[in-house]
Amino acid sequence: MANPEKTKALLDAGVHFGHLTRKWHPNMAPYIFMERNGIHIIDLHKTQAKLEDAQRALTKIAASGRKILFVATKKQGKEIVAEFAAEANMPYITERWAGGMLTNFVTIRKAIKKMANIDKMKADGTFETLSKRERLQVDRQRAKLEKNLGSIADMSRLPAAIFVVDVLREHIAVEEARKLNIPVFAMVDTNSDPLLVDFPIPANDDASKSISIIMSEVTTAIKEGLSQRKNEKEKAGNEKVAKKAAKVATND
Template sequence: MARTTYQELLDAGVHFGHLTRKWDPKMAKYIFMERNGIHIIDLNKTLIKLEEAASAIKQVVKSGRKVLFVATKKQAKDIVAAQAKTVNMPFVTERWLGGMLTNFATVRKSIKKMANIDKMTKDGTYSVLSKKEKLMIQRERIKLENLLGGIADLNRLPAALFIIDVKKEHIAVSEALKLNIPTFAMVDTNSDPTNIDFPIPSNDDATKSISLITEIIGKAIQEGLEERKRDKEEEAEREAAAAKARIDSGEEPEATAEETKTDTDASGKRPRKKAEAEIATEADNTPDGE
């Protein structure tokens, strides 16, 4: 089933591009026509590219990895933050800090600092500070929350980026390119789609357009999460059924990894059967007459 229809894209204004004088020639293949000095995006191609992006991002999430949502423009930040929270994915909606990906270790230190401030408020350390120190810490905490709150739970580099307006977020695109991180993005007629792995030709300025595309990507991510959960449950059921079948047939259960790590039993001695096997091997290898 299609994730959206031509009519839904039309109603959301996804087809409206920028003024013809502001266009990027590399977007020519996604442009349908010009009307009143504005480029019109070919929605048939948008449908194809949107389906490709949604299917690919679903597989990324199904593998158990994270997708980082990036949108710092005013009309997109609230929409993107809400959708990212819905599917429990990290997001950046205030300002992209240079080196957020390429210098991720330093960014993690700042996130840890934010966690330490929270710890101070819980263990009572914060209460013994002076009024001035408290005020300084509060201001720093608010600043860190605004910049890094959306990626506080991101312990390693994301597996992919979903970006609104690649022209504005060119630093994020550049860092992802350096680290070979796949990018999914809404690309308008004034942007270069060649550096994006999964470009979605669409209007990245209108709230309705951003909301529709982001929602479709969010649903694809949700599908990936649900399929991953279902696969894990089915795998657990298969393992339980196999174990039950072995028990019913009278077979000894297979040794666990923990049991095979050591050759000694609980008393610190080698298991009887293993010791006997080793003695028998030594006897076979002993030359005659010894």
């Protein structure tokens, strides 16, 4: 059952505003409530239901200790997604999506290793032995790598899922994930095909307020999963200590 308070919050954020009717994708029909002044209006009850489905799945993934990669290169969502993803300790791509980011992950890992090697050079003093011109070139290379790969530097393996803002803009990321059977979560506007996504969330993917409220809900679910994992680890640790203490007491 829809939560009236959440419905109002989504409404106030403009999540219901779709695209012009002439730009719609027919597969979005089940999620469209009505047409108003030539614009499709998204059914927020459907949005809530799909958002809850996505949240449950994301909580499970986070609780398992696996990573969710966030992708949003459009101007309206870059900073918002970077902020929320960082809060949830998840990797994100907000600059250009490099083709093969998923399907050619070995090459991406090499680039990340190159960035780590430069950092090591700076830490052990090797960097200072280079000429001024060489240092400048290395710094430029490091800056470029940081811009494109900085947020995924700690991603040692493929993500368990990706979350996308704007399926059309990030179609390469979606295609790569689908090719590798990586679940795709996404904000899907009325001009996009929800069938390309495992967990579509019908929503306005152009307005910053809309992106922000969906990201807030999504990362809250991820944080809940991380909290569950932390509690389970602490519980297992306490049980281990208790068993060890009991064994020592028995031997005494």
